[in-house]
Amino acid sequence: MEINGVPIDDTFAEAFSMHMNRTIITAYDEDWARTTALETTGFATSVIMTPSEAGIEYILKPDETPDGRPGVRVIFATGSKDGIREQLLARLGQCVLTSPTACAYDDTPDVAETYPVGKMIAMFGDGHQVKKGPIDGRTLWLLPRMSGTFVIQESFGRTKGVAGGNIIYFCKDVESGMASGKAGVKAIEKVEGAYTPFPGGLVGSGSKPSSRYKVLHASTNERYCPTMKGIVPDTFVPKDCDFVVEIVINGLTEKAVAEATKAAILEVCKHPGVIRISAGNFGGALGKYKIHLHELGL
Amino acid sequence: MTVLLSLKQVPNIPIEADSITPTAFAGKTLAQIGKLVVMQGRNSCELREFFEITGESADSVEETEIVIRGDLRKVKQIGKGMNGGRIRIEGDVGMHLGAEMIAGRITVTGSVDAYAGAEMSGGNIQIEGNAGDYLCAGYRGSPDGMKGGRVFIAGNVGNEMALHMRKGFIAVKGNVGAMAATRMKGGSIIVCGELGPRACIEATKGMLFALGKVSSLPPTFKYSGSSEREFTGYYIRYLKSRRPDFLQSDISPSEKWAKFIGDFAEAESKMEIYTRLVLNSHLAS
Numbered sequence: 001m002e003i004n005g006v007p008i009d010d011t012f013a014e015a016f017s018m019h020m021n022r023t024i025i026t027a028y029d030e031d032w033a034r035t036t037a038l039e040t041t042g043f044a045t046s047v048i049m050t051p052s053e054a055g056i057e058y059i060l061k062p063d064e065t066p067d068g069r070p071g072v073r074v075i076f077a078t079g080s081k082d083g084i085r086e087q088l089l090a091r092l093g094q095c096v097l098t099s100p101t102a103c104a105y106d107d108t109p110d111v112a113e114t115y116p117v118g119k120m121i122a123m124f125g126d127g128h129q130v131k132k133g134p135i136d137g138r139t140l141w142l143l144p145r146m147s148g149t150f151v152i153q154e155s156f157g158r159t160k161g162v163a164g165g166n167i168i169y170f171c172k173d174v175e176s177g178m179a180s181g182k183a184g185v186k187a188i189e190k191v192e193g194a195y196t197p198f199p200g201g202l203v204g205s206g207s208k209p210s211s212r213y214k215v216l217h218a219s220t221n222e223r224y225c226p227t228m229k230g231i232v233p234d235t236f237v238p239k240d241c242d243f244v245v246e247i248v249i250n251g252l253t254e255k256a257v258a259e260a261t262k263a264a265i266l267e268v269c270k271h272p273g274v275i276r277i278s279a280g281n282f283g284g285a286l287g288k289y290k291i292h293l294h295e296l297g298l
Numbered sequence: 299m300t301v302l303l304s305l306k307q308v309p310n311i312p313i314e315a316d317s318i319t320p321t322a323f324a325g326k327t328l329a330q331i332g333k334l335v336v337m338q339g340r341n342s343c344e345l346r347e348f349f350e351i352t353g354e355s356a357d358s359v360e361e362t363e364i365v366i367r368g369d370l371r372k373v374k375q376i377g378k379g380m381n382g383g384r385i386r387i388e389g390d391v392g393m394h395l396g397a398e399m400i401a402g403r404i405t406v407t408g409s410v411d412a413y414a415g416a417e418m419s420g421g422n423i424q425i426e427g428n429a430g431d432y433l434c435a436g437y438r439g440s441p442d443g444m445k446g447g448r449v450f451i452a453g454n455v456g457n458e459m460a461l462h463m464r465k466g467f468i469a470v471k472g473n474v475g476a477m478a479a480t481r482m483k484g485g486s487i488i489v490c491g492e493l494g495p496r497a498c499i500e501a502t503k504g505m506l507f508a509l510g511k512v513s514s515l516p517p518t519f520k521y522s523g524s525s526e527r528e529f530t531g532y533y534i535r536y537l538k539s540r541r542p543d544f545l546q547s548d549i550s551p552s553e554k555w556a557k558f559i560g561d562f563a564e565a566e567s568k569m570e571i572y573t574r575l576v577l578n579s580h581l582a583s
Binding site (some may be wrong): 026028062066067068069101103130132135136140142148149150151 | 467486503505525526527528529531532533534535536539551552568570
């Protein structure tokens with residue numbers, strides 16, 4: 001299979017089940033909503049060593065948000081159920097409450113369990129917090145702060161999502177890799193239900209789930225390292241490739257991850273210098289989901 | 299399934315028809331419905347004496363819809379304490395409509411008399427005309443007025459609306475009379491028209507959004523700044539989604555709202571009144 005002359009490997013991405021929450025962050029303008037969302041989803045690339053995998057899922061127009069202001073939808077993912085509650089408490093409390101004009105509303109579909117995170121954060125109001133509703137399906141807490149009033153939904157939900165969808169692709173050089181990668185991530189932002197947790201959506205250090213050092217769970221995957229192609233006999237890196245990009249895609253459903261994978265491939269293949277597209281897996285032994293590149297309807 | 303009640307003639311003495319509820323009608327034949335009790339003064343009467351009863355009854359409350367036609371201004375307590383189902387009134391109707399309502403939906407194409415939705419705790423009332431005094435109020439001696447539910451009035455409302463209100467939501471498209479939200483202690487109210495004098499006297503908690511002109515507020519309310527408000531858009535959007543006809547024009551999220559807090563004559567003073575600064579700059583000081 002080829003797209004715009006770029007070969008697509010007949011392989012699959014192996015993805016896993018994670019606990020997830022989707023939250024809407026609104027603010028007085030779109031730029032500030034995005035700034036707040038980026039802060040709130042910071043330090044959340046991979047559960048290998050961050051407490052969550054988080055990212056921006058979708059940019060909302062003012063008429064699509066609960067309070068009629070510009071908004072950004074973000075998703076948080078954790079390995080444990082309780083991790084969601086802890087992460088929401090820390091991130092919404094420290095990154096949304098502290099961001100002038102920003103407010104937070106739960107928007108998790110198919111909720112399995114809810115946590116009274118908003119009620120707890122509202123205690124920052126020190127007795128001045130006010131509970132309102134339910135109105136329009138939500139119970140809200142309003143608390144005074146320096147920029148006005150912080151509005152947060154009382155409860156935030158948890159659902160099961162899909163993490164670890166990916167494409168790994170080989171490029172001629174840094175320029176072609178970064179330009180195509182950034183464009184691929186932009187394309188994923190237009191797919192509802194999916195997000196990219198890594199810096200700017202791009203992974204610069206794809207890993208294997210083992211290490212020669214006992215203290216590490218993961219280490220660099222030398223088979224994808226262009227600088228090692230001369231000495232790694234089973235390298236995946238083609239001869240003319242000096243830059244390898246991975247885009248890790250998480251989402252609320254397998255379908256959303258597959259759609260985002262398709263959008264990224266179609267976008268990446270438009271760019272010159274992209275040599276071949278593949279995906280990372282563990283032979284299918286570990287993950288619950290297999291996203292086959294040739295079954296995406298490309 | 300719809301049961302249709304047509305008033306035979308306007309009664310000379312008002313009747314109290316609290317048996318007209320989907321709960322009372324569900325699972326009964328039309329003949330059985332006709333034998334439900336209504337009071338006229340001290341006399342116990344049957345519903346069929348006043349109404350032609352046609353249509354088809356349903357087994358469950360949720361499937362039951364009651365449509366009532368005629369000049370019902372002397373018919374009181376329709377839907378009192380109703381707990382599910384639907385009532386549709388085509389025309390004007392008398393006092394205590396939907397009083398103590400728990401759940402369900404009442405729609406009225408005309409106007410309602412006093413005490414509509416009094417002490418209701420749930421459900422939804424939509425009135426296309428005007429509402430009289432004491433809309434959603436508490437009765438004399440009651441500590442609580444409205445305790446939940448949603449009420450939308452497309453016309454004007456009389457005096458002492460939402461007296462003792464504790465929870466719930468009221469939206470009024472038109473003007474509201476004097477002493478609205480007296481002793482309010484929770485819930486939310488949106489008044490799109492003009493808010494009458496002495497609103498929120500002795501109120502201790504709750505929110506009132508005045509989208510129109512407010513001539514004056516009680517002196518025991520303090521001005522607490524003018525700014526964009528993060529949550530006003532939430533309430534406006536909710537109102538717009540339910541009744542887009544209530545808003546004459548769009549209200550921008552950047553609209554400035556003057557906040558007043560009180561009543562400082564009370565031990566607790568957490569009642570918040572928000573008025574649009576552009577229409578009410580005379581209050582902001």
